[in-house]
Amino acid sequence: MPIKRRDKGVNEPEQAGPTKTVVILGVGFSGLTALKKIEAKISKNDDVGITLIDQNNYFTFAPLLHQVAVGALHPWDIVAPFRTLGLKEKTTFLQARVARIDLEKREISTTSGIRHYDFLLISLGSKTDISGMVEADNAQNVFTLKSIEDATAIKNRLLFLFEKAASEDNPQVRRELLSFTIAGGGYAGAELAAALSDMVFECAVKSYRSIDPGDIRINIIEVKDRLIDELPEKYSGYIAKHLKNHHVRIMCGARVTSIGKSWVEINGNERLPTNLLVWVTGVVANPVISGIGVEHDELGRIFVDDYLSLPDHPEVYIIGDCAHYHDEKTGQVARPRAHHAVRQAKTAAENIMALIEGRPRKKYKYSDSMVIVSLGRTNALFRFGKYWLRGLPALLIWLAAYSLLSIGVKNRFLIDVDWILSRVFGPDMAVTVSEVNSGKEKTKEE
Numbered sequence: 001m002p003i004k005r006r007d008k009g010v011n012e013p014e015q016a017g018p019t020k021t022v023v024i025l026g027v028g029f030s031g032l033t034a035l036k037k038i039e040a041k042i043s044k045n046d047d048v049g050i051t052l053i054d055q056n057n058y059f060t061f062a063p064l065l066h067q068v069a070v071g072a073l074h075p076w077d078i079v080a081p082f083r084t085l086g087l088k089e090k091t092t093f094l095q096a097r098v099a100r101i102d103l104e105k106r107e108i109s110t111t112s113g114i115r116h117y118d119f120l121l122i123s124l125g126s127k128t129d130i131s132g133m134v135e136a137d138n139a140q141n142v143f144t145l146k147s148i149e150d151a152t153a154i155k156n157r158l159l160f161l162f163e164k165a166a167s168e169d170n171p172q173v174r175r176e177l178l179s180f181t182i183a184g185g186g187y188a189g190a191e192l193a194a195a196l197s198d199m200v201f202e203c204a205v206k207s208y209r210s211i212d213p214g215d216i217r218i219n220i221i222e223v224k225d226r227l228i229d230e231l232p233e234k235y236s237g238y239i240a241k242h243l244k245n246h247h248v249r250i251m252c253g254a255r256v257t258s259i260g261k262s263w264v265e266i267n268g269n270e271r272l273p274t275n276l277l278v279w280v281t282g283v284v285a286n287p288v289i290s291g292i293g294v295e296h297d298e299l300g301r302i303f304v305d306d307y308l309s310l311p312d313h314p315e316v317y318i319i320g321d322c323a324h325y326h327d328e329k330t331g332q333v334a335r336p337r338a339h340h341a342v343r344q345a346k347t348a349a350e351n352i353m354a355l356i357e358g359r360p361r362k363k364y365k366y367s368d369s370m371v372i373v374s375l376g377r378t379n380a381l382f383r384f385g386k387y388w389l390r391g392l393p394a395l396l397i398w399l400a401a402y403s404l405l406s407i408g409v410k411n412r413f414l415i416d417v418d419w420i421l422s423r424v425f426g427p428d429m430a431v432t433v434s435e436v437n438s439g440k441e442k443t444k445e446e
């Protein structure tokens with residue numbers, strides 16, 4: 001059957017573009033929420049177009065990256081291609097990397113050329129700053145946990161080390177191969193440590209029978225004097241106790257001073273053998289925004305006003321991990337968390353629509369009523385308002401919340417099914433890329 005073309009006839013006049021263009025840079029938690037909100041508000045007759053720009057053509061559900069890193073979920077469970085998310089007719093997606101933003105000319109330089117805007121929403125997220133720490137010869141052992149590629153690489157490295165250790169005769173070398181370290185005892189570090197411990201001690205050791213669990217080390221290094229120090233002491237103590245009971249060595253008040261090929265140096269005087277170092281600290285705003293000539297804080301975030309816009313540019317909104325929002329009432333600065341990103345996106349989208357429709361804008365209402373921390377396969381910590389839950393009830397809330405909050409019915413389904421399958425049959429233990437199958441590891445003859 002011939003394929004029908006969707007183009008208009010050659011004689012049909014080119015349609016003029018919309019007179020007002022909203023450009024959204026970065027389609028993560030905040031960008032995607034803002035898009036949905038604006039799409040819902042513009043009617044067919046509104047002369048408004050939306051351009052989305054992201055370096056990836058998919059959304060990543062970052063709070064579940066650690067589940068991919070330990071093989072409990074597959075990479076495709078937690079990513080959703082934008083083009084399958086039902087983008088409306090007035091929305092255009094451009095896969096490109098944003099390089100520069102010029103507020104005066106109202107233009108954005110990207111790897112696919114220049115784009116102009118009438119209203120701009122900057123939601124480019126954050127990155128892990130590990131500059132100065134990683135040299136070429138130790139890079140193979142050092143990982144960040146920001147993207148689906150990072151999570152997959154961690155899983156591959158972890159299981160590759162198990163494969164090497166399983167056939168290693170020298171006990172000292174075997175112990176070194178099985179030494180894993182997490183730098184950063186915030187939310188991401190604590191969640192990863194708990195998941196890693198369960199994966200290693202409850203699952204991997206059953207499949208790698210030649211490995212003595214006593215040879216495995218998991219360290220977590222935190223520069224502050226306790227884990228997740230923004231939590232009340234009682235609950236950060238609860239997390240520390242859970243991790244200790246699950247064979248995680250906690251080193252608080254410790255700073256990584258140097259990284260070697262198979263070690264990490266602490267406070268300039270102690271070397272821990274480490275063949276897998278996951279760096280989850282040092283989160284800074286996306287460096288792309290550093291070139292914008294406005295005031296930034298020490299983490300590179302841009303100071304925004306009560307409407308989440310730039311004080312001198314009401315047409316430019318900064319949200320999520322890129323924004324420094326200071327709440328007058330509580331004296332707090334919104335932390336780089338997904339729920340803040342989502343709430344800010346709703347206000348910013350509403351304000352852009354208000355400007356388009358000539359209505360007064362709304363001030364952002366800050367709220368930090370919820371905390372949720374997963375602690376492996378059996379435990380979690382949950383706060384709503386002043387109420388705290390821990391143990392199985394908190395874990396069930398975490399499971400339900402994170403499968404429901406993920407984007408799209410297909411992803412929710414995949415997450416739920418894979419969680420059940422990994423509980424029943426164990427995590428995914430395939431090493432899909434390693435030094436062996438990539439040809440980097442040589443035989444003696446080579």
Ligand SMILES: Cc1cc2nc3c(=O)[nH]c(=O)nc-3n(C[C@H](O)[C@H](O)[C@H](O)COP(=O)(O)OP(=O)(O)OC[C@H]3O[C@@H](n4cnc5c(N)ncnc54)[C@H](O)[C@@H]3O)c2cc1C
Nearest residue numbers: 026028029030055062063097098124125320321336337338
């Ligand atoms: C491992 C991990 C676990 C986390 N767990 C939790 C949790 O349990 N609860 C919680 O509330 N928060 C959690 N967070 C934090 C949360 O994910 C972030 O606060 C949230 O994603 C910030 O949303 P955002 O919209 O600002 O940025 P993001 O969601 O990161 O989106 C940024 C987007 O910008 C795109 N982008 C970046 N640079 C460019 C460029 N130059 N050009 C084009 N596109 C670009 C990216 O591809 C991405 O799509 C976690 C984060 C991580 C990394």
